[in-house]
Amino acid sequence: MKGVGMNRKLSRRDFLKLAGLGLGALAFNPYRFPGIETFSSPKRLPQFPNSPIIGRVVDTNIDLRSTPTNAQGPGNSIRKLEADSLVVWEREVVGNVVGGLSNQKYVQTPEGYIYGSMVQPTRNLPNTPITEIPAGQNGFWAEVTVPYVDLAHEGNVASPWLMDHIAYNFPPRLYYGQVVWMDRIRTVNGFVEYRWNEDANGRGYGYGAYNEFYWADGAAFKVLTDEDVSMISPGVDPNEKTIAINLDFQTLSCYEAGREVFFCRIASGRVFDPATGQISDEYATPTGTLLTHWKIISKNMTAGNESAGYSTPAVPWCTYIQGGVAIHGAHWHNAFGEPRSHGCVNVRPEDAKWIFRWTTPHVSLAAGEERRSLPEHGTVVKSTQKTF
Numbered sequence: 001m002k003g004v005g006m007n008r009k010l011s012r013r014d015f016l017k018l019a020g021l022g023l024g025a026l027a028f029n030p031y032r033f034p035g036i037e038t039f040s041s042p043k044r045l046p047q048f049p050n051s052p053i054i055g056r057v058v059d060t061n062i063d064l065r066s067t068p069t070n071a072q073g074p075g076n077s078i079r080k081l082e083a084d085s086l087v088v089w090e091r092e093v094v095g096n097v098v099g100g101l102s103n104q105k106y107v108q109t110p111e112g113y114i115y116g117s118m119v120q121p122t123r124n125l126p127n128t129p130i131t132e133i134p135a136g137q138n139g140f141w142a143e144v145t146v147p148y149v150d151l152a153h154e155g156n157v158a159s160p161w162l163m164d165h166i167a168y169n170f171p172p173r174l175y176y177g178q179v180v181w182m183d184r185i186r187t188v189n190g191f192v193e194y195r196w197n198e199d200a201n202g203r204g205y206g207y208g209a210y211n212e213f214y215w216a217d218g219a220a221f222k223v224l225t226d227e228d229v230s231m232i233s234p235g236v237d238p239n240e241k242t243i244a245i246n247l248d249f250q251t252l253s254c255y256e257a258g259r260e261v262f263f264c265r266i267a268s269g270r271v272f273d274p275a276t277g278q279i280s281d282e283y284a285t286p287t288g289t290l291l292t293h294w295k296i297i298s299k300n301m302t303a304g305n306e307s308a309g310y311s312t313p314a315v316p317w318c319t320y321i322q323g324g325v326a327i328h329g330a331h332w333h334n335a336f337g338e339p340r341s342h343g344c345v346n347v348r349p350e351d352a353k354w355i356f357r358w359t360t361p362h363v364s365l366a367a368g369e370e371r372r373s374l375p376e377h378g379t380v381v382k383s384t385q386k387t388f
Contacts, residue, residue: 226365
């Protein structure tokens with residue numbers, strides 16, 4: 001569990017980089033807000049690269065290299081890529097990464113190689129939007145199925161997430177794999193738009209409480225159905241389902257009566273304090289026998305302060321296993337296999353969805369979340385670590 005940058009002080013930009021704002025870092029991007037009118041104007045989906053898998057660069061100032069290694073420093077850098085640059089993802093290759101990192105994968109593109117931890121694999125799967133809220137409902141859950149979708153602001157400018165986007169001149173967006181609650185539909189601008197409302201009543205516990213809302217092109221979203229949250233292996237006794245998290249190897253396995261049925265890589269709690277840069281267990285993922293006790297389809301995660309904080313809306317498929325520590329989807333990095341979170345267990349959004357559906361308690365679309373105070377209702381999670 002060798003960390004990187006354990007002895008460095010963190011600047012404001014580093015705070016944003018570690019915050020997981022959905023971009024990795026916001027500073028120094030060439031995008032500039034031309035004014036609040038454009039900021040709030042309707043926005044259609046852009047033209048995305050024609051590729052089965054599209055890589056989205058999640059941080060700024062990332063090297064596109066001629067060979068899959070950073071051992072040469074800047075010597076093999078073709079150019080720098082900005083956050084949200086999109087590339088044709090050809091394949092992953094094993095490279096040579098120096099600097100204490102475990103992940104040795106690079107993404108091969110037609111132009112060169114990008115370090116795999118800095119590229120989110122996405123797809124471009126546009127949808128036919130609905131034009132009316134489903135009968136008898138006051139809204140619906142929707143999942144982003146394109147690399148990103150630009151947002152048109154409505155209401156107050158109040159949330160730390162939005163204010164940081166404005167301060168660092170980066171457009172507010174939702175990203176592939178995020179899940180949001182939509183409460184309105186409009187067609188007045190020549191195309192179907194949904195309004196995202198991360199409200200204070202179980203639909204994200206987020207920015208809707210500020211009266212801050214966003215409209216987005218409906219083609220970017222798959223409207224979720226009951227099938228999307230149906231229980232996996234409903235015939236298996238819940239007491240026979242267990243999760244094993246290995247913090248040394250950064251892996252997660254799901255078992256049914258002792259038989260492994262699911263495996264994925266994780267990114268657990270980091271081993272240094274972002275405020276001081278020193279080795280610390282403050283953000284370590286807890287070990288021992290834990291229990292799933294709270295599950296919510298999408299959750300705003302905002303905590304801390306400027307020196308060690310984060311503000312991330314629409315974190316998908318959250319399965320809480322102890323206090324505020326959850327297994328959840330992460331779209332802001334692809335560094336699975338490396339500890340880097342504030343204590344939660346980061347997994348790919350699709351892996352988080354599988355775990356969410358497989359564990360107890362079951363959560364329906366109508367409910368959006370379930371909390372249980374009695375431990376016997378949860379799935380057992382065994383989290384282990386031998387080294388620090």
